[in-house]
Each structure stands twice: as C-alpha cells, then as structure tokens.
Amino acid sequence: MRHPTDVVGASLQRRLLVALLIALPLVWIASAAFNLYAAHDRVNELFDTEQAFFAQMLASVNLEAQNSGLSIRPTSPRRLRELFEDSENDIDDDIIFQLRDASGRLVLSDVNYTDLPFRFDAIGFMDERVDGKMWRLFYFHDEDNGAYVMVGQRMSSRTKLVWRLALGQMLPWIVALPVLFLALWWGVRQGLKPLSQLKQDLAHRSPDNLTPITQKVPEEVQPLVDELNHLFARLHQVLSKERRFTADAAHELRTPLAALRVQTEVAKLSEDEVSRQRALNKILSGIDRATRLVEQLLTLARLDHLDQVPDRQRVDVMTLAASVMLELGEGAARRGVVVEPIGEVPALWIEGSPAFLSILLRNLIDNAIRYTPSGGRVWIESNESTLTVCDNGPGVEAAWLERVRERFSRPEGQQAEGSGLGLSIVERVALLHGLALHLANHPQGGFRATLRRPSN
Amino acid sequence: MRVLLVEDDALLGDGLEVGLRQIGFNVDWMKDGVSARAALSAAPYDAVVLDLGLPRLSGLDVLTDWRQTGYSVPVLILTARDGIEDRIRGLNAGADDYLVKPFALGELVARLRALIRRSHGRANPVLEHGDVVLDPQAHTVTRNGDEIDLTAREFQLLELFMENRGRVLPRALLEEKLYGWTQELDSNALEVHIHHLRKKLGSGFIRTLRGVGYQLGEVDATSH
Numbered sequence: 001m002r003h004p005t006d007v008v009g010a011s012l013q014r015r016l017l018v019a020l021l022i023a024l025p026l027v028w029i030a031s032a033a034f035n036l037y038a039a040h041d042r043v044n045e046l047f048d049t050e051q052a053f054f055a056q057m058l059a060s061v062n063l064e065a066q067n068s069g070l071s072i073r074p075t076s077p078r079r080l081r082e083l084f085e086d087s088e089n090d091i092d093d094d095i096i097f098q099l100r101d102a103s104g105r106l107v108l109s110d111v112n113y114t115d116l117p118f119r120f121d122a123i124g125f126m127d128e129r130v131d132g133k134m135w136r137l138f139y140f141h142d143e144d145n146g147a148y149v150m151v152g153q154r155m156s157s158r159t160k161l162v163w164r165l166a167l168g169q170m171l172p173w174i175v176a177l178p179v180l181f182l183a184l185w186w187g188v189r190q191g192l193k194p195l196s197q198l199k200q201d202l203a204h205r206s207p208d209n210l211t212p213i214t215q216k217v218p219e220e221v222q223p224l225v226d227e228l229n230h231l232f233a234r235l236h237q238v239l240s241k242e243r244r245f246t247a248d249a250a251h252e253l254r255t256p257l258a259a260l261r262v263q264t265e266v267a268k269l270s271e272d273e274v275s276r277q278r279a280l281n282k283i284l285s286g287i288d289r290a291t292r293l294v295e296q297l298l299t300l301a302r303l304d305h306l307d308q309v310p311d312r313q314r315v316d317v318m319t320l321a322a323s324v325m326l327e328l329g330e331g332a333a334r335r336g337v338v339v340e341p342i343g344e345v346p347a348l349w350i351e352g353s354p355a356f357l358s359i360l361l362r363n364l365i366d367n368a369i370r371y372t373p374s375g376g377r378v379w380i381e382s383n384e385s386t387l388t389v390c391d392n393g394p395g396v397e398a399a400w401l402e403r404v405r406e407r408f409s410r411p412e413g414q415q416a417e418g419s420g421l422g423l424s425i426v427e428r429v430a431l432l433h434g435l436a437l438h439l440a441n442h443p444q445g446g447f448r449a450t451l452r453r454p455s456n
Numbered sequence: 457m458r459v460l461l462v463e464d465d466a467l468l469g470d471g472l473e474v475g476l477r478q479i480g481f482n483v484d485w486m487k488d489g490v491s492a493r494a495a496l497s498a499a500p501y502d503a504v505v506l507d508l509g510l511p512r513l514s515g516l517d518v519l520t521d522w523r524q525t526g527y528s529v530p531v532l533i534l535t536a537r538d539g540i541e542d543r544i545r546g547l548n549a550g551a552d553d554y555l556v557k558p559f560a561l562g563e564l565v566a567r568l569r570a571l572i573r574r575s576h577g578r579a580n581p582v583l584e585h586g587d588v589v590l591d592p593q594a595h596t597v598t599r600n601g602d603e604i605d606l607t608a609r610e611f612q613l614l615e616l617f618m619e620n621r622g623r624v625l626p627r628a629l630l631e632e633k634l635y636g637w638t639q640e641l642d643s644n645a646l647e648v649h650i651h652h653l654r655k656k657l658g659s660g661f662i663r664t665l666r667g668v669g670y671q672l673g674e675v676d677a678t679s680h
Contacts, residue, residue: 258465258557282471
C-alpha cells in the first residue's frame with residue numbers, strides 16, 4: 001500500500017520535472033529561431049556592404065588600360081576573412097563579378113565566370129534564381145566613366161554561414177540543458193525532503209499522540225501543517241471529553257452497585273433487627289437512586305437517536321413550567337425550599353414536543369431545588385423570548401460552568417444527590433428544539449438557567 | 457484494629473462503616489480528601505480504605521501526601537475505573553492493594569486483614585500465644601482446642617495484644633485503637649475488659665507494667 005504523502009510527493013516532483021522538460025526545449029527552440037534570424041540579418045548586412053564596396057572599387061578601374069576579356073580574381077576583403085577564417089575558401093569561390101564599359105562590352109570578369117544575365121537598367125540589390133540557384137546580385141553604374149558593374153554571391157554560402165553562426169551560439173545550450181535538468185531534479189528533491197520526513201513522522205505516530213507537529217517544513221506546506229495541528233488539538237479535546245465521560249460513567253454506575261452490595265452484606269451480617277432494617281432501608285434508597293440514574297440514561301439514549309422533534313406542536317412553555325413547579329413544589333417544601341408559583345404571565349409559545357419540553361423543565365427546576373439549601377427559593381422569570389429558572393442557592397463554581405453540561409460531570413464535593421445527567425438532558429432537548437441554553441451565576445448569588453427561543 | 461475509611465459516596469460509606477464495625481474493626485469515616493489527609497496523624501490507624509474519586513482533594517493526592525510525610529500504614533484503594541492505568545498509578549503512589557467497585561465486603565475485609573498481617577511481618581493468618589489460638593477471620597479464640605466465649609471488645613483487645621507480642625502497649629494507645637472518635641468510653645472500661653480477659657485466659661496472660669502499660673505475659677505463665 002502506498003501512503004498518500006508518497007503519491008503527492010512523487011507526483012509533485014514528477015510534474016515539476018515534466019513541466020521543465022517541456023518548457024526548456026520550447027524556450028530553446030524559440031531562442032534558436034531568434035538567433036538564426038539575427039545571424040541571418042547580420043550576415044546579409046555584412047555581405048551586402050562588401051558587395052557594394054567591391055562594386056564601387058571595380059567601377060573605378062581604368063577601363064581603357066585593361067585588355068578586353070582579362071579575368072582577374074578578386075580577393076575577399078581582409079575583414080571578412082578574419083571573421084570566418086575556417087570558411088575562407090567557400091566564401092571566396094562564391095563571389096563573382098562583371099565589369100562592362102558604357103557600350104555594354106564585358107571588360108572584366110572573375111575567373112569562374114558565371115553566365116548571369118546582365119541588367120543595364122538595374123541599380124542596387126536584387127535576388128535572382130539562375131539555373132535553380134539563388135543569387136544575391138548588386139548592380140552599379142558609374143556616371144563618370146560609364147562603367148556598369150555587377151557583384152554577385154551565392155545565397156547558399158550566406159545561409160551556410162548563418163547556420164554556422166547560429167549553431168555556434170546554441171551549442172552551449174545543448175550542453176547546459178541536461179546539467180540544468182539534473183540541478184532542478186536535485187533541487188526539487190531537496191526541497192521536498194521535509195515532506196517525506198513529515199510523512200515518516202506521521203506514519204510512525206501512535207494514535208494517542210496528538211501533540212502538534214513542530215518539524216520545520218517549507219513555507220508553502222506550513223498552512224497544511226498548521227491545519228493538521230488544529231485538527232490534532234480538536235481531536236485531543238474530543239478524545240479527552242470522551243475519556244472523561246467513560247471514567248465518570250464508570251464511577252457513577254459502579255459506585256451505587258458497590259453501595260448496594262455492601263449494604264446487602266451488612267443486612268445479612270446484622271444480628272439485631274434494628275440494624276437489619278436500617279440496612280434494608282439504605283438498600284431501598286440506593287435502588288431508588290439507581291433507578292433514577294437508569295431512567296436518565298435511557299432518556300439521554302432516546303434523545304441521542306433523535307435528529308428532530310417528534311410530535312411537534314405549539315406548546316406554551318409557561319403553562320408547562322407552571323405545572324412542573326406545582327408538581328415539584330411539595331417535595332421542595334419538605335426540604336425547606338420555596339417554589340414560587342408562576343403568576344399571570346404572557347404565554348411563551350414554542351414549536352416542539354410537550355413531553356420533551358416537560359422533561360427539560362423538570363430537570364432544570366429539579367436541579368434548582370436540589371442545589372438550593374433549606375430556606376432558599378426557586379422561581380421563574382420570563383419575557384417574550386426567554387424563560388429563566390432562578391434560585392438563590394450557592395451557584396456553580398466558575399471553573400465548572402462550562403463542564404456541567406457534560407455527561408456525568410458534577411462539581412466535586414456535592415452534598416446533593418444527582419447523576420450529573422440532568423443538564424446534559426436539558427441541553428440535548430434544547431438543541432433539538434433550537435433553543436439556546438445559557439447557564440450563569442447571578443452577580444447577587446444564585447444560579448440562572450436561561451432558555452432562549454430562536455428569533456424568527 | 458482501627459481503620460480509616462475515606463469514601464465520598466454516602467450510601468457506600470455508610471455500608472462500609474457499619475459493615476466493618478460489625479466484623480470487629482474500629483472505623484472512622486472521612487468524606488473528603490482534605491479531612492482524610494489530616495485524619496491519619498490524629499490516631500494510630502492499622503489500615504486505610506481510600507476511595508480515589510474524592511471531592512476537594514483526590515485520593516491519589518492524599519496518598520502521595522501521606523507517603524511523602526512518611527506514613528507507612530497499609531492503604532487499600534477503591535476505584536470505580538476499570539482502566540489498568542488507574543490502579544498502576546495508585547500502586548505507584550504507595551497503595552498496598554486495590555479493589556475495583558463493586559466488590560464484596562468479605563473480600564475487602566480479607567484483604568484488609570492480610571495487609572495488617574503483613575505490616576506486622578506475619579504470614580500466618582492465625583495468631584498463637586502458648587495454647588491460645590485466635591483466628592481473626594473466623595472470629596474465634598480457642599485454648600487447648602476449647603472455644604472461649606469473648607465479647608466483641610474483649611476479642612479486639614486480645615487481638616491487639618497477640619498482634620503485638622513482646623511489645624508494651626501504653627494504655628492511651630489501647631484506648632485509641634479500641635475506640636473511634638464518635639464512641640464514648642468511661643475511664644475504667646479498659647481495666648474492666650482486661651480483668652475479664654484475665655479471668656477467661658488466666659491471670660498471668662496479661663501483665664500490667666504500672667505507669668507504662670500492658671504486655672502479653674510469658675508463655676509459661678499462661679499454662680498454669
């Protein structure tokens with residue numbers, strides 16, 4: 001099996017090199033074409049100048065002093081030869097000329113006399129095909145002595161020179177290309193090395209290790225590593241919450257069982273009726289507590305499987321709250337906590353399930369009663385969009401405010417009995433109904449649990 | 457045997473307190489870590505039953521604190537977590553044994569007795585002195601094979617003497633071992649119990665060292 005990082009790393013490298021392999025020859029071809037064009041231009045300019053210069057010299061020859069038909073062999077100008085020493089002969093052989101007097105008689109010509117048509121009306125340069133070969137011809141007419149001159153050169157000799165010049169410049173390129181390619185390949189490999197190291201690191205990481213990656217990576221990859229680290233942090237949070245839940249659940253479930261077992265053994269060991277009865281009563285209260293815990297767990301499990309509210313209808317939560325307050329008031333009074341009845345208040349309509357909203361309110365109000373010491377009171381405040389269950393008890397320690405919603409999480413040192421599931425149930429029901437649950441301590445003491453209706 | 461019980465759960469704590477008393481231990485029950493930490497220095501405990509999940513100060517912290525202070529009393533930890541790490545941490549912090557909730561009271565008692573026995577450097581679960589044999593588990597005392605009827609207090613007192621053979625036990629220590637903080641004791645209760653023991657086991661069985669305390673008598677003296 002290939003690791004994902006392997007594929008990405010290799011293909012990145014491959015892609016870069018392929019792109020370079022395509023781009024570099026293209027650049028090379030373009031540059032070669034330009035070189036060729038420039039060389040062609042320069043060579044033409046140079047030879048044209050030479051031809052014109054030579055023609056002028058020829059025209060100034062004393063035509064009378066020459067024997068008719070005598071051929072002389074002109075030598076290429078020195079400058080030219082020095083420039084292209086190795087091609088000296090080729091160039092020499094390709095220069096031809098004709099000198100004619102005013103009457104059109106051929107006075108002077110080159111050794112390799114070429115039978116080119118002579119145009120007496122032409123002045124300056126022109127390209128002409130003679131016997132299938134291209135010639136560059138220069139015509140000149142001296143007004144003073146009436147001499148007509150033509151200097152010509154084979155185009156092919158110019159072209160040969162142009163190629164030579166251009167190739168001479170391209171050669172270093174051909175040598176440099178593989179070197180450049182190797183250097184690039186190495187550079188890319190080096191640049192991607194931290195990535196393969198990162199891959200190794202991640203591959204060898206244990207699933208428990210959620211510490212951030214601190215390894216140095218290229219700037220371009222840093223955002224990816226940052227995101228990975230964010231993910232690790234979030235995972236760590238979720239996992240530790242999960243672990244806390246399991247640990248707390250184990251504690252909350254095993255401790256009542258241990259208590260029941262020990263109390264039962266005490267009842268068996270008891271020799272007198274009084275202590276046996278006492279132990280049996282303890283067992284009964286333990287069973288009540290365990291029953292409540294199981295019921296809350298089941299409620300939560302049922303809620304967990306819902307993603308929308310069943311039996312949705314318009315419910316006035318104030319009426320619902322009033323009946324729950326009435327129901328719980330009696331038990332609260334026995335504990336010395338006053339539950340203030342809800343007076344004439346406007347209704348607060350919510351789209352939802354009366355059964356679940358009732359569970360929500362029961363848990364909130366029951367919590368308030370449970371954690372309020374004797375002599376305290378519990379009441380409800382409301383407006384057009386919120387319902388707040390208030391008490392004047394000790395409130396919740398600030399450090400625990402965020403965690404009390406978590407399952408089984410109970411601030412330590414609680415005298416009041418509870419499973420630590422009540423607020424989890426409240427939060428779950430609120431979430432299903434789109435209600436916001438806000439928990440806070442009141443500045444003047446006491447706890448406030450506020451439900452806010454969505455504002456639509 | 458005086459045992460310190462540290463448990464925050466009301467029902468379990470109550471059951472353990474009552475149960476251990478019925479079996480013959482003298483129990484003091486602490487409900488949070490802070491009072492538990494202080495309690496160990498207040499009385500000569502023979503063993504501690506310590507719940508790890510405690511309010512105010514965790515059981516592990518209490519245990520670490522005790523061991524650093526130098527208390528060597530045997531400690532049995534109670535844990536509700538079944539993860540092995542929890543137990544390893546507990547044992548590493550200086551616990552001598554552990555039980556995972558829920559557990560049987562009988563097992564807790566047996567483990568406590570074993571811990572106390574080992575802390576006295578003893579492997580034999582039965583205490584012997586001359587022809588008197590005391591079995592803490594069965595809660596019986598025999599002399600030459602004949603069972604002797606003892607009250608709960610007399611049994612506790614005899615167990616203390618036989619557990620500390622050769623040592624002189626000061627009167628104050630005996631009282632502290634025998635009575636918890638919640639129990640009243642009249643000034644001459646100890647003398648009464650010792651008097652009864654002497655009547656049942658022979659006058660020389662327990663020696664009085666005036667102004668110092670009491671000690672188990674020589675073996676010869678007990679067998680008339």
